[in-house]
Amino acid sequence: MRALKFLALFFLIINPIAAQEQEASGEVYRLIKLCSYCTCSEIPDVDGTHLVLNIQCSELDRIENFADLDKIxxxxNPNGLKIAAAFEGLGLTTLGKLPPNSQVETLRFSNNAIKTYWPDPFNDVPNLKRLSFTQNELAELTPDLFxxxxxxxxxxxxxxxxxxxxxxxxxxxxxxxRLNLQSNLLKKIPVEALQPLALLEDLDLSKNGIHDLLLRRTESTTLKGIKRLNLSGNRIRSIxxxxxxxENNIELLDLSNNIIEVVEEDSLLSCTSLRELNLAQNNITFTFALPPTLQIAILKINxxxxxxxFPSxxxxxxxxxxxxxxxxDEDNVEFENLEILNIGGNQIKDFDIQKKLPKxxxxxxSYNLLADVPKSLSSQTFPKxxxxxxxxxxxxxxxxxNIIALKNLYMNDLNKLTVVEDKAFSNVIGRAGDESLFEQSCFSLFLSNCGSLMSIQEGAFDATTLCMLDISKNNLTKLSRTLLDWKSLTEGANLQHNPWHCSCELQWMLDDLLxxxxxxxSRLLSELRCGSPRAYEGLRLVHWYNWTEQAMCSDDLSMRSGPYGTYMMEESREGLSKVTSLTLILGGCIILALLVAIALVVYLVKTRRRHRVRQAALNRKRQSAADAKNSNGTQKEQFSALNKA
Structure with missing residues (x-):
């Protein structure tokens, strides 16, 4: 009896263990081998210092039952490479617990629909350094996630x-x-939540709904250590x-695209390490003090x-x-280190600088109120x-x-410019690059979209050399062959969208420039078309490429339409005789058509008359047959009556 009880107890203990082993063995067969479905490759790290094993699982990889990441x-990894894995666009809604691997350093779960997660999902990947949940549905976080x-x-x-x-x-x-919280629904800066991040240097809180910026009132060592702070695209009203x-360590501060109206005079002086400040696209009206360490100031669209x-x-x-x-005021500002100055889109009428800007x-x-080219523009004032x-x-x-050396000169949208006069650019010379002593000294000129510009005089570019000329979208009809050395245009000439008068005066463009x-x-030829005479209107000049004759100087030319709305030119050899024969052929066709029409009318009239005569004869014949039938019936009745009598 005791033996039976002992056996029963033994089976009760062994059976669950066997069931668990069977379940575990079945689990092995259901594991998803990542490299069988995803792309696995060895690539250089972001820094390019060593190789990593990169695993890329995207929406293009059809993986069934991938919702449970613990099944992967x-x-x-025989070489012991660090692993970077991406599970992007797979429609994940729940983040499962990842299986153990001490080589995993980077994980990306971007572009999914993750709302929830298992507790402690990263417990078994202890060496994780980079983690991304961008573009998901996370509404809240809990301490057991990280x-x-x-x-x-x-x-x-x-x-x-x-x-x-x-x-x-x-x-x-x-x-x-580095912590990125861009494009969430935060209404304030989460100062208390950031307190444990003792080494935080880069904080991105852009495109939230933050409306207050009062960080001094909170004692936080974390905030003092931040070097890059991005608060653009919020609802901040004042600084x-x-x-x-x-005594913060902020080096880059981005407050662009807010609704800032007031910046107090000394509000930025506490940023003693600030190098770059972006306050673009706000409503700032009054000036304010800037830190002496500032190097880059972006204050556009205010x-x-x-x-x-500005500091020196x-x-x-x-x-x-x-x-x-x-x-x-040149007496109160030092711009000896200034490299880039953008004051376009203002209301400046006069640009007169006396002090040298060496760098x-x-x-x-651009887009100011300058009526003339400023006289202070010279290589003496702007040597670089x-x-x-x-x-x-x-x-x-x-x-x-004055003489000025340039690489690029932009003079587009000059709506009041009608003529480029003689010697207009004679004092503009090219600037050779520092990397080569033998580089050609030329400059590129962009004189486009000037709707009133109708003429460029022949000596406009005397004593200068161009690398590229853009005079597109103007109202030019002719151009001199000796205007400049066209062979020196190493980057081409853009002459498109002008109403060129295609006459013998422009034949040189077909012979030399085309x-x-x-x-x-060749892309600069796609919209190079004739504007006149009427016979050539809209014709692309490239159709004359390799033309043996002087196409624009010949009067014996005719056009015929080609495919895709283009035109093809062919030389006319018959002259007026071709026109005369065409007229005769057309006249003969008309006469023939009239004769056929008359014959058809006569035929129809005669046919209708014959039809009427034939129809009348048939009617008489039918009437005669009917009368004969009626008369025979009457006679038979009379004979029958006589026989009975």
């Missing part, structure tokens, strides 16, 4: 629906240096003295009436599309200038008084 099987990932350095939670962060959500992330912590006082180390200034009407290589004066923009000004006459442009840059 990591590929064999447990045992102490080595994590970069975390991307952008483009989710996170509205608030708990102080304990990031409590295990002591080594994170005050309490906006930033004292309502500034006056110049801020400034290298980049963008004040475009404000309301400036005058230049800065400036890009100057933008390479790019000059004068687009969209009401300039009526072009003349550079073959050169066809070989160098």
């Amino acid at each position: 099987e990591w590929p064999e 447990t045992k990932v102490h080595a994590l350095e970069e975390l991307d939670l952008s483009f989710n629906k996170i509205g608030d962060l708990n102080p304990l959500d990031f409590k295990h992330l002591h080594h994170v240096k 005050v003295k309490d906006s930033f912590p004292e 309502t500034l009436y006056h110049w801020p006082k 180390g400034i290298t980049f200034v963008d004040l475009s599309y404000n309301r400036l009407s005058a230049l800065y 400036l290589y890009s100057l933008d004066l 200038l390479e790019e000059l923009r004068l687009d969209g000004n009401p300039i009526e006459s072009i003349y550079f008084k 073959p050169q442009m066809y070989r160098a840059n």
Whole structure:
């Protein structure tokens, strides 16, 4: 009896263990081998210092039952490479617990629909350094999401629906240096939640709904260590003295595309390490003090009436599309290190600079109120200038008084310019590159979209050399062959969208310029068309390529339509005789058609008459037959009556 009880107890213990082993063995068969469905390859790391085993699983890979990430099987890694895995666009809604692997350093779950996750999903990947959940449906976080990932350095939670962060959500992330919370639903800066991130350097909170910037009121060592802070695309209205912590380490501050109206005078002076400031696309009207360490200032698309006082180390200034009407005070500003100056889109009428700008290589004066080319533009004042923009000004006459060396000159959209006069660009010379002493000294000119420009005089480019000429979208009808050395245009000439008068005066374009442009840059010929005479209107000049005769100088030419709305030219050899024979053929056809019509009418009339005669004869015959039948019946009745009598 005791033996039976012992056996029964033995089977009760062994049976569940066997069942578990069977289940485990079945589990092995259901494992998803990643490299059988996804792309696995060895590629250089982002830094290019070593190879990594890259696993790319995307929406193009049809993987069944992929919702459970604990069912995946990591590929064999005999070389011990670090692993970077991406599970993108797979429609995942729940993040499962990943199987163990100490080689995994990068995980990306972007472009899914993850809303929930298992507790501690990354416990078994302890060396994870980079993690991305961008473009998912996460609405909230819990402390059990980031447990045992102490080595994590970069975390991307952008483009989710996170509205608030708990102080304990990031409590295990002591080594994170970069945190991206762009495009979420945050209404304030989560200062308490960021407190555990002691090494945080890069924080992106752009495109949320943040409306207050009062970081000084909170004691946080984490905020003082941030070097790059992005708050663009929020609802911030003002910057005050309490906006930033004292003695912070912010080097790059982006507050663009907010609704900032007020910047207090000394509010930015606490940013003692600030190098780049972006306040573009706000409503700032009054100037403010800038930190002495500032090098890049982007203040475009505001309502500034006056110049801020820039520090001496400034290298980049963008004040475009404000309301400036005058230049800065040269006695109070030092621009010795300035390299780029953009003041386009303002209301400046006069540009008169006396002090030398030794390092400036890009100057933008476009879309102001300059009536003439500024006389202060010279190589003496701008010895390093390479790019000059004068687009969209009401300039009526072009003349550079002083010699200036450039690489690119932009003078588009000059709506009041009608004629480019003699010697207009004679004082503009090319600037050779520093990398080659033998490089050709030429410059590129962009004189396009000037609707009133009808003529360029022959000596406009005397004593200068062009690399590229763009005079497209003007109202030019003719061009001189000796205007410039066309063979020196190494980058081509854009003559498109002009109403060229295709006469013998422009024959040189077909002989010299067209073959050169066809070989160098044929795309500049697609809209090079004739505007007159009427016979050639809309004709592309490229159709005369390799034409043996002087096409524009010959009167004996005719056109016939070609495929795809083009025209083909063919030489006329018959002259007036061809026109005469065509007229005779057309007249003969008309006469023949009239004769056929008359014959058809006569035939129809005669046929109708015969039909009427035949129809009348048939009617008489039918009537006679009917009368004869009636008379025979009457006679038979009479004979029958006589016989009975």
